[in-house]
Amino acid sequence: MELDPVWKDALTEFGNIGAAHAATSLSQMLMSPVEMTVPEVMAIDIADLHKYISNEISAMVVFQIQGEIADGGYIVVNMPRQTIIQLTNQMLGMTDTDREINEMDQSAAIEIGNIMISAFLDATAELLGIIMLPSPPALAIDMAHAAFESIVAQVATDVNDVLIFNTELTSEAPPVYGSIYMLPNVELAGQLFRMLERLMEPLS
Amino acid sequence: MENNFFGEETAVILGLGEHRVGNYPMATIGLGSCIALILHDRRRSVAGLAHIMLPESRGIADRPGKFADTAITVLLDEMESQGCTRNTISAFVVGGASMFVFSANSLNIGERNTAAVKENLQKQRIRIEYEETGGKVGRSVYFWPEGKGCLIIKRADGTCSRV
Numbered sequence: 001m002e003l004d005p006v007w008k009d010a011l012t013e014f015g016n017i018g019a020a021h022a023a024t025s026l027s028q029m030l031m032s033p034v035e036m037t038v039p040e041v042m043a044i045d046i047a048d049l050h051k052y053i054s055n056e057i058s059a060m061v062v063f064q065i066q067g068e069i070a071d072g073g074y075i076v077v078n079m080p081r082q083t084i085i086q087l088t089n090q091m092l093g094m095t096d097t098d099r100e101i102n103e104m105d106q107s108a109a110i111e112i113g114n115i116m117i118s119a120f121l122d123a124t125a126e127l128l129g130i131i132m133l134p135s136p137p138a139l140a141i142d143m144a145h146a147a148f149e150s151i152v153a154q155v156a157t158d159v160n161d162v163l164i165f166n167t168e169l170t171s172e173a174p175p176v177y178g179s180i181y182m183l184p185n186v187e188l189a190g191q192l193f194r195m196l197e198r199l200m201e202p203l204s
Numbered sequence: 205m206e207n208n209f210f211g212e213e214t215a216v217i218l219g220l221g222e223h224r225v226g227n228y229p230m231a232t233i234g235l236g237s238c239i240a241l242i243l244h245d246r247r248r249s250v251a252g253l254a255h256i257m258l259p260e261s262r263g264i265a266d267r268p269g270k271f272a273d274t275a276i277t278v279l280l281d282e283m284e285s286q287g288c289t290r291n292t293i294s295a296f297v298v299g300g301a302s303m304f305v306f307s308a309n310s311l312n313i314g315e316r317n318t319a320a321v322k323e324n325l326q327k328q329r330i331r332i333e334y335e336e337t338g339g340k341v342g343r344s345v346y347f348w349p350e351g352k353g354c355l356i357i358k359r360a361d362g363t364c365s366r367v
Binding site: 045046047048049050051053055057062138139140142143144145146147148149150151152153154160 | 217218219220221222232233234235236237238257258266267270301302303304313314340341342343344360
């Protein structure tokens, strides 16, 4: 589904602000600069998801969006396996990168996800004037597409397109890499559009 | 454990909610709570594959492959139109994992999908040849319809099975 270019710009800006705050939080945690790409906003047909989301094993930290719109959808942080290991090593002063994922990594993944998403939702909630709160997180370390589709199944009963904000956050020392995806349900997506419409009025 | 010597790259890959019937290799990757349902006619070497996401269509006619009830019907209809008969069709059911445990509000979709698929198969009187469902790991499925059919399941924990 092609997004109207005006919407795409507005949503990109929305994602930009959220991701910038998430990147700042992450860099404070890592004590090293974190860069982000300009978010790509896409409406992807569920049948094409596998073209965008691979089957690499990665850590997915998932939050339900609560607040003014209860169960408004999901927001996900996706970090490849190697990134989690690097981050845990960084935080605990370890150096072995050639190891299996253990419980400390899992805790670290959840913490990092928590920090980034709280920052993302805080920033965007202020922009939109709507309260969005993350639920306690759920973690899966598995094939990215499999984890993703388990979440999509919760929001996509009546729709066949998923709105995805994909921003990449990267850091050099240590080399980490992560993406944030937002999967609003129909109601929240509608709210987003209405808010963004209101924000854009003075410009037209 | 066999690796990529079966020409897995040549399999037609189906995405979420899609379905297909044919006599060529088919695959679907990254099954979480979804079910890959394969119906196979071993006499005619024809198979149907659907990547089922939800248990009930509740009247939605669009994307039959997405829902357990409509997927089975559409696969059977298309296979019959290609000359298959129900009494030589058997089923392979893979998927339905629970990867995330959410709040009590969200009912376990993986389990519901598995139950819905099996129930519909029973209603249509299709025998289940092989089932691997539940658990917490992601799976990818590859199927070759020639002769008895060959099913390969690859799991997120690195293990692989051939049936």
